Amino acid sequence: MKPQRNRLALAAATLAFVLALVLPAFVSGYGIRILNLALISAIAVIGLNFAFGYAGLITLAQAGFVGCGAYLTAILSTALGLPPWLSIPAAVVGTTLISVTIGLPMLRLKGHYLALATLGFNVSFVIVATNWKSVMGGTDGISGIPSLTLAGWSAATDHRYYYVLWLALAAATWIAWRIRYSHIGLAMIAVRDDEIATGAASVGVTRIKVQAFALSAAYAGLAGALFAHMTNFVAPDDFALSHSIIYLAMLIIGGEGSILGAIAGAVIVTFMPELMRDLGQAYMIVFGGLMLLILIFLPKGLLSLAGMVGRRLRIAGR
Amino acid sequence: MSQQLIQLIVSGLAVGSVYALVGLAFIMVNEATGVVNFATGQMVAIGCFLAVTTGIQLELPLVAAYPAALAAMALFGIVFYAVVFRPLQDRPVVTVIIGTVMIGIVIQNAALITWGSVPFRPRSPFGRQVVDVFGASISAHALFVIAVAFLMIGLLYVFIYKTAIGARMRAVAQDRDAARLMGIGVDRMFVLTWVIAGLLTGTAGILVGPMWFADVNMGDPIALKAFAAIIIGGFSSVPGAIVGGILVGLSEMLGAAYISSAYKDGLVFLVMILFLLVRPQGIFGERIGQRA
Numbered sequence: 001m002k003p004q005r006n007r008l009a010l011a012a013a014t015l016a017f018v019l020a021l022v023l024p025a026f027v028s029g030y031g032i033r034i035l036n037l038a039l040i041s042a043i044a045v046i047g048l049n050f051a052f053g054y055a056g057l058i059t060l061a062q063a064g065f066v067g068c069g070a071y072l073t074a075i076l077s078t079a080l081g082l083p084p085w086l087s088i089p090a091a092v093v094g095t096t097l098i099s100v101t102i103g104l105p106m107l108r109l110k111g112h113y114l115a116l117a118t119l120g121f122n123v124s125f126v127i128v129a130t131n132w133k134s135v136m137g138g139t140d141g142i143s144g145i146p147s148l149t150l151a152g153w154s155a156a157t158d159h160r161y162y163y164v165l166w167l168a169l170a171a172a173t174w175i176a177w178r179i180r181y182s183h184i185g186l187a188m189i190a191v192r193d194d195e196i197a198t199g200a201a202s203v204g205v206t207r208i209k210v211q212a213f214a215l216s217a218a219y220a221g222l223a224g225a226l227f228a229h230m231t232n233f234v235a236p237d238d239f240a241l242s243h244s245i246i247y248l249a250m251l252i253i254g255g256e257g258s259i260l261g262a263i264a265g266a267v268i269v270t271f272m273p274e275l276m277r278d279l280g281q282a283y284m285i286v287f288g289g290l291m292l293l294i295l296i297f298l299p300k301g302l303l304s305l306a307g308m309v310g311r312r313l314r315i316a317g318r
Numbered sequence: 319m320s321q322q323l324i325q326l327i328v329s330g331l332a333v334g335s336v337y338a339l340v341g342l343a344f345i346m347v348n349e350a351t352g353v354v355n356f357a358t359g360q361m362v363a364i365g366c367f368l369a370v371t372t373g374i375q376l377e378l379p380l381v382a383a384y385p386a387a388l389a390a391m392a393l394f395g396i397v398f399y400a401v402v403f404r405p406l407q408d409r410p411v412v413t414v415i416i417g418t419v420m421i422g423i424v425i426q427n428a429a430l431i432t433w434g435s436v437p438f439r440p441r442s443p444f445g446r447q448v449v450d451v452f453g454a455s456i457s458a459h460a461l462f463v464i465a466v467a468f469l470m471i472g473l474l475y476v477f478i479y480k481t482a483i484g485a486r487m488r489a490v491a492q493d494r495d496a497a498r499l500m501g502i503g504v505d506r507m508f509v510l511t512w513v514i515a516g517l518l519t520g521t522a523g524i525l526v527g528p529m530w531f532a533d534v535n536m537g538d539p540i541a542l543k544a545f546a547a548i549i550i551g552g553f554s555s556v557p558g559a560i561v562g563g564i565l566v567g568l569s570e571m572l573g574a575a576y577i578s579s580a581y582k583d584g585l586v587f588l589v590m591i592l593f594l595l596v597r598p599q600g601i602f603g604e605r606i607g608q609r610a
Binding site for chain 1: 354402405406409411412413415416417419420421422423424426427428430431538542545546549553580581583584587588590591594595598
């Protein structure tokens with residue numbers, strides 16, 4: 001049954017990705033910007049899924065890593081004049097290195113201790129970005145970040161950039177899929193399910209955790225770098241702790257431990273404020289309340305709802 | 319000692335004792351109910367704003383305004399128990415963390431709608447009065463904060479360690495099932511714990527109001543310092559919360575004055591992360607056999 005379900009999910013995912021290719025033709029200027037933000041968030045949340053969904057690490061630092069990627073590419077492409085197609089990979093590598101550096105000592109912590117330590121990292125990132133004016137621009141941020149150009153083709157408009165992001169998300173999804181079923185992915189899940197037994201089976205638990213953490217930061221770095229070249233501007237506010245919480249919320253709403261859930265959650269949560277615009281100030285109250293209800297009644301996320309419906313249909317079809 | 323240093327130390331002690339109260343609220347809840355409450359900061363903000371309502375908007379005298387606000391916070395604790403704790407109880411740590419974070423968001427935005435985004439400046443019972451301490455002019459409110467915080471801590475100590483109900487609460491914290499078998503009303507102890515958390519955070523909010531502005535976004539920064547305080551002191555230790563709170567308060571004030579005012583919060587988190595890495599059990603250590 002398992003492989004059959006995988007094939008179904010794969011077919012659905014492929015269909016969604018193909019449909020997404022023609023989507024910009026039907027979406028106007030503002031909508032495409034939101035859509036782009038959803039794709040960027042999806043990359044960050046797929047990354048978070050490695051650390052949280054697979055390895056079970058409660059991290060509240062994802063927005064900080066997105067910020068690392070965004071600021072690295074911003075600094076490299078403005079102060080050093082690197083072209084974006086070089087500064088983006090450099091930002092991903094840089095973010096990964098930062099995550100390994102802080103992950104090696106921090107990942108010895110568990111549960112709420114790890115949550116608090118990563119929270120401390122995210123808060124510290126914003127403090128540094130706000131105060132290190134000479135390099136990170138302080139509250140003014142860094143502006144004048146160049147748009148992506150490849151062989152004379154400029155992705156300066158949101159419509160064009162959508163295809164860049166689509167490609168990036170498709171690649172990120174495919175790579176995540178491959179990792180999920182590789183020995184690394186299986187080891188991560190083993191660590192989450194039973195750390196002691198996994199350690200006893202002479203699998204390096206700390207190494208696996210650092211790998212999951214680094215992968216999640218690499219994805220965050222990519223998301224941040226892509227964000228910086230879309231908005232052409234970065235400022236500390238976009239990478240605050242509240243955004244880390246939103247990323248975690250996206251993953252939980254979609255369904256932790258699932259790549260498609262990560263994407264679905266990112267898209268849903270990004271569009272939620274647009275759908276509930278009439279609520280005005282009350283929006284965040286409704287959002288928080290909805291999240292709590294999902295946590296209580298659908299702990300496996302909205303995708304589990306789709307799974308339940310699917311099972312019903314199969315049973316009915318027999 | 320220079321006059322400035324004395325002023326810094328007293329204001330550090332005042333802010334630190336507020337962190338200690340918040341840290342204690344956090345520890346009480348975590349010890350008794352096993353819930354890591356990430357909405358603690360928002361409870362402080364609500365406490366502060368309830369005092370704004372009773373003291374400024376209803377213009378009650380402070381002797382009536384403070385008890386009224388605290389009574390409302392006790393009620394708030396009961397509502398929190400019913401609406402948040404009961405459904406999230408016995409869920410995995412991460413569900414509780416995200417759940418209480420979400421409740422914090424709900425509370426913060428409800429406060430925004432209720433009290434607006436313009437900060438209030440709550441009155442102190444001592445106004446702007448200053449007191450002479452070793453030749454330095456010290457704000458009377460700062461001394462009031464330290465006195466009230468330590469009075470609260472003393473009352474809490476007597477309640478937990480010297481009364482029969484306190485003994486029952488400790489029994490529930492140690493082993494919920496055994497306590498239930500012994501005929502202790504476990505659920506009633508949980509309600510009581512949330513009421514105490516409401517009173518501790520409410521007091522913290524009332525005390526901090528006149529020192530800073532009452533701002534709907536004040537919860538997170540206070541909770542972050544209180545987290546840092548209990549990490550430094552020891553996650554489940556009562557003296558740890560007090561010592562940790564005061565250390566954080568002092569390092570915040572002295573760090574801002576002598577090292578860098580921009581990086582004072584970063585300094586606190588640096589110390590917290592160092593403690594997590596080098597001595598995760600904190601200064602006073604964590605009892606063996608904790609829920610992980």
